[in-house]
Amino acid sequence: MAHPLSADALVSALQAEGVTVVEHAGWRTHNRAGHGAWGPVNGVIIHHTVTSGTTSSVEMCFNGYAALPGPLCHGVIAKDGTVHLVGNGRANHAGSGDGDVLRAVVAETALPAPNENDTDGNVHFYGFECVNLGDGKDPWPDVQLEAMVRTSAALCRAHGWSAHSVIGHKEWTNTKIDPRGFTMADFRTRVATRLGKTTTPNSGSGSGSGSTKPTYQPFPGADWFKKKPRSAIVTALGRRLVAVGCSAYTSGPGPQWTEADRLSYAKWQRKLGYTGTAADGWPGAKSWAALKIPYSS
Structure with a gap:
């Protein structure tokens, strides 16, 4: 059983993994508290936004819309690799999915094909929306994919998980197709490779230049x-x-x-x-x- 990271711990984990972080105003207290549980957490779900443009995508994920209030994820990963944090706590990103998939994630074993939607994923997963049209044609810049890998690895490292704890939305439920444009098997291989490396911390939130040593040793997994x-x-x-x-x-x-x-x-x-x-x-x-x-x- 893993307790969700605090806002400070999440930022520290991401920065220790070399991720450039931007904190959206109000993200630390922005969640769906009162609409279901948050935790124990068991993994990370990767999504695509079906949008273009960083600012509009971040605002959409922070605010949501009439039928689905925000936050729609915990962070938005832009084309330039910047991770914009928009929520801390329960978020409307995973929805209902297959309990057999959750059990496989917890056990860190091969995933079954989802065929039921009987389990609330918003309880158990961090969610990251990645800016992409999701049409199979919109490119995934390597700097964006690398940020997605590092973000996933940061959470796995912080919780002591392996790459098996990272799944795509389409692997959680048969009602979704995201993410499109790369395979989750290849993505998990990259996460596993990343977890075998020492961390390269950034100099601070919102900064993409330079690197400094953290005060304390990041958890190696x-x-x-x-x-x-x-x-x-x-x-x-x-x-x-x-x-x-x-x-x-x-x-x-x-x-x-x-x-x-x-x-x-x-x-x-x-x-x-x-x-x-x-x-x-x-x-x-x-x-x-x-x-x-x-x-x-």
């Missing part, structure tokens, strides 16, 4: 640790665990992930109040953020 990495990130993690009184080390810590690191992290999880499998020593996004590990690479 749950699967990263199970590959037994050797990295300066592991050393930095161990030093923080020692500093907060959660050491199970007999030597070190060092750059190689070991059982001592896992046992030490389990102590940290228990210190935060986690129990059972939630305190198994494998890092998760929320406990990682709470530990405030200094940026190392």
